[in-house]
Amino acid sequence: MKRFVLPLFAGILFLILQTTLLSFLPIQRVRPDILLIFTLYLTFLLPPILGGILAMSLGYLMDLFSGNALGFYTFSRPLLFFAAYFFKERFYLEGFSSQFLFAFVFGMLEGVLILFLLNALQPVSLGNLYPMLFTFLLPQSFFTGLVAPVLFFLFQKVSSPLFRQPEQGIKERA
Amino acid sequence: MRIRGLFLFRRYSLPIFIVLLLLFALVLMSMRAKQRKGVELFDALLMEISFPFQKAATLVIKTVQGTFQHYVFLVNLEKENRMLKEKIAQLQEENHRMKEMKLANERLRQLLQFREKNSPSMIGAEVIGRDPSSWFKSVTIDKGEKDGVKKGMAVISPTGAIGQVLKIAPHYATVLLITDYNSAVDCVVERSRAKAIVEGKGENRCQLKYLLRAEEVAVGDVVVTSGLGGNFPKGLMVGEVKKVDKKGHGVFQYAELVPSVDMTRLEEVFVITESLQPAHPPEEKGRKGKKTKK
Numbered sequence: 001m002k003r004f005v006l007p008l009f010a011g012i013l014f015l016i017l018q019t020t021l022l023s024f025l026p027i028q029r030v031r032p033d034i035l036l037i038f039t040l041y042l043t044f045l046l047p048p049i050l051g052g053i054l055a056m057s058l059g060y061l062m063d064l065f066s067g068n069a070l071g072f073y074t075f076s077r078p079l080l081f082f083a084a085y086f087f088k089e090r091f092y093l094e095g096f097s098s099q100f101l102f103a104f105v106f107g108m109l110e111g112v113l114i115l116f117l118l119n120a121l122q123p124v125s126l127g128n129l130y131p132m133l134f135t136f137l138l139p140q141s142f143f144t145g146l147v148a149p150v151l152f153f154l155f156q157k158v159s160s161p162l163f164r165q166p167e168q169g170i171k172e173r174a
Numbered sequence: 175m176r177i178r179g180l181f182l183f184r185r186y187s188l189p190i191f192i193v194l195l196l197l198f199a200l201v202l203m204s205m206r207a208k209q210r211k212g213v214e215l216f217d218a219l220l221m222e223i224s225f226p227f228q229k230a231a232t233l234v235i236k237t238v239q240g241t242f243q244h245y246v247f248l249v250n251l252e253k254e255n256r257m258l259k260e261k262i263a264q265l266q267e268e269n270h271r272m273k274e275m276k277l278a279n280e281r282l283r284q285l286l287q288f289r290e291k292n293s294p295s296m297i298g299a300e301v302i303g304r305d306p307s308s309w310f311k312s313v314t315i316d317k318g319e320k321d322g323v324k325k326g327m328a329v330i331s332p333t334g335a336i337g338q339v340l341k342i343a344p345h346y347a348t349v350l351l352i353t354d355y356n357s358a359v360d361c362v363v364e365r366s367r368a369k370a371i372v373e374g375k376g377e378n379r380c381q382l383k384y385l386l387r388a389e390e391v392a393v394g395d396v397v398v399t400s401g402l403g404g405n406f407p408k409g410l411m412v413g414e415v416k417k418v419d420k421k422g423h424g425v426f427q428y429a430e431l432v433p434s435v436d437m438t439r440l441e442e443v444f445v446i447t448e449s450l451q452p453a454h455p456p457e458e459k460g461r462k463g464k465k466t467k468k
Contacts, residue, residue: 012224015306019314020231023304031308048188052195060202064220065228066305067312067340067350071206075199082192114309118355121203136376140308 004050006162007042011058014038019065030139032147035062036110037103039077040148041155043085045163055081072117080110096149104145111137218319221343228303229316285442288332296444297321299329302346311354311376312337313440318345328405328446334434335359335399335412336443347445351437352412353378360403361412363389364396372397372412375430378437380413382429391418391429407446 014034022031035058042051059077066073084106115132285298299321303314317323319342329336329349337357340350350357354374361372361382368389370382385391395415401408417430 012227016224016228016231016303018306019228019303021235033307035306049191052192056195056199059199061220061224062306063206064217064341065224065303065314065348066307067310067348067354067356068305068307071199071203073307074202075196078192078195078199111309118309132376136308 003046003163004054007038007045007054008057011035011038011054012061015058015061015065030143032144033107033140034147034151036080036107036144037148037151038155039081040084040103040106041152041159043081043088045155045159048082048085051081051085052078070117070121072114075117076110076113079113080106083109099149099152100145102145103148104141107141107144108137111141217341218343221341221346221348222318225302225314225316225343225346228314232302281442284332285444288444295448296330296446297323299323299347299443299445301440301443309376310356311351311374311437312340313349313351313437313443315347315349315443315445316345317445318343318347320344322447323347323445324447326405328407329443330406330410330446331435331440331443333411335406335410336435336437336440338405339445349443352380352433353437358383359406359412360400361397362400363391363415364398365392366390366395369400370397370429372431378433380431380433382415382431383426385427385429387420387425387427389427391415391427393418397431405446 018031018034022034039055039058042054045051046054056074056078059073059075060071062073062077063071084102088102112133115130115137297317299315299317301313302316305312315323315329323339323342325339325342327339329339335352337349337351337354339347341348352359352372352374353376355376357372357374359372360369362369363382363385366389368385368391370385372380373383375381382391382397393415397412397415399406399408399410399412411434413431413433415429416432419428419430
């Protein structure tokens with residue numbers, strides 16, 4: 001129970017920070033997605049079933065706070081979680097650059113997925129949204145990637161005493 | 175056979191779970207698409223629980239921001255002048271607070287005048303949060319169903335249209351801004367009376383859709399609401415045309431619009447609780463030849 005509730009509360013806290021503190025940033029384009037970083041970190045912290053449910057819950061909450069009427073994040077976040085879960089072994093996640101790359105790649109992947117869903121599921125065509133990949137998605141994913149190593153470090157510091165288990169966390173795994 | 179079935183289930187339990195979870199997410203998406211039946215009550219409950227935290231966080235952030243702006247930056251001063259400078263800082267803070275109060279007072283007076291001038295059936299609300307994702311453009315306000323806010327109601331400010339209520343909880347609501355891709359508002363170009371639909375383009379930009387090629391539209395033209403949607407009052411400023419493109423073939427021309435309201439700096443807004451269209455027939459008549467007051 002603790003393994004679900006505590007990360008859920010942490011996720012809600014990050015979501016609130018994202019809607020308040022980060023929205024005060026003057027340039028919205030570089031606003032990092034800390035909830036995405038947290039979802040990626042969950043792949044090291046939780047088993048796939050629990051983590052998947054938690055990722056979906058956080059995606060649902062994100063949809064609730066957002067102007068997104070269809071609920072793309074309820075779908076994209078668990079999908080991203082499982083993708084990260086199965087591919088995390090392929091990343092050497094010790095250094096800054098690998099952690100940056102990990103968050104950057106999954107940030108881009110989610111963006112492409114949302115863009116695809118936006119184009120595919122809208123009843124009315126939204127026009128050509130694909131230039132946004134370069135003007136908006138790339139800088140945002142870049143900054144999400146930049147923030148990721150710092151947040152991974154902090155998450156690890158906080159979660160290690162709470163979830164004392166070997167084989168978990170970035171450092172222990174290596 | 176049964177044992178074999180159990181063995182297969184255990185072996186594939188994770189893939190089965192993943193598929194079921196993603197299917198469930200897709201079902202939720204389709205429920206939302208169909209007028210969000212079934213999830214509405216749950217959404218409202220979750221919103222009601224989480225938005226007070228959002229409100230508190232906004233308050234804390236504003237206070238901390240204020241402290242940083244007014245006090246912390248003055249700490250690194252010379253020691254011998256500390257007392258004096260602290261006094262100056264205090265006075266500056268007081269002065270700043272008074273200026274802030276004056277500005278807030280002016281802003282609220284302006285809002286009040288606007289409300290009295292337009293309609294009494296408006297509710298003032300404060301913006302307490304913004305969209306967590308950068309893809310969509312929405313804000314959260316501190317008024318909800320209990321205050322008379324309903325889905326689809328128009329949200330405006332003295333400087334123009336802001337958006338429409340998308341989701342409601344008893345004491346909070348989410349407003350879809352006109353700059354969001356999913357937003358569409360029926361409008362007219364004030365000068366030429368050309369009809370068009372204003373759709374969001376993200377990042378404080380909109381576009382005019384279904385604007386006939388034959389219509390005369392120029393850069394700088396003011397676009398106002400037509401009142402045909404039933405939510406927005408007629409003649410409310412939406413924005414100014416920044417770009418017109420008649421290139422290519424087709425029935426329509428393309429125009430880009432900058433909203434009259436800076437959506438990144440929203441603080442207080444009004445929710446129109448009833449359609450203003452029938453309530454102001456004389457104003458509509460008088461406005462036909464005139465330009466909207468800024």
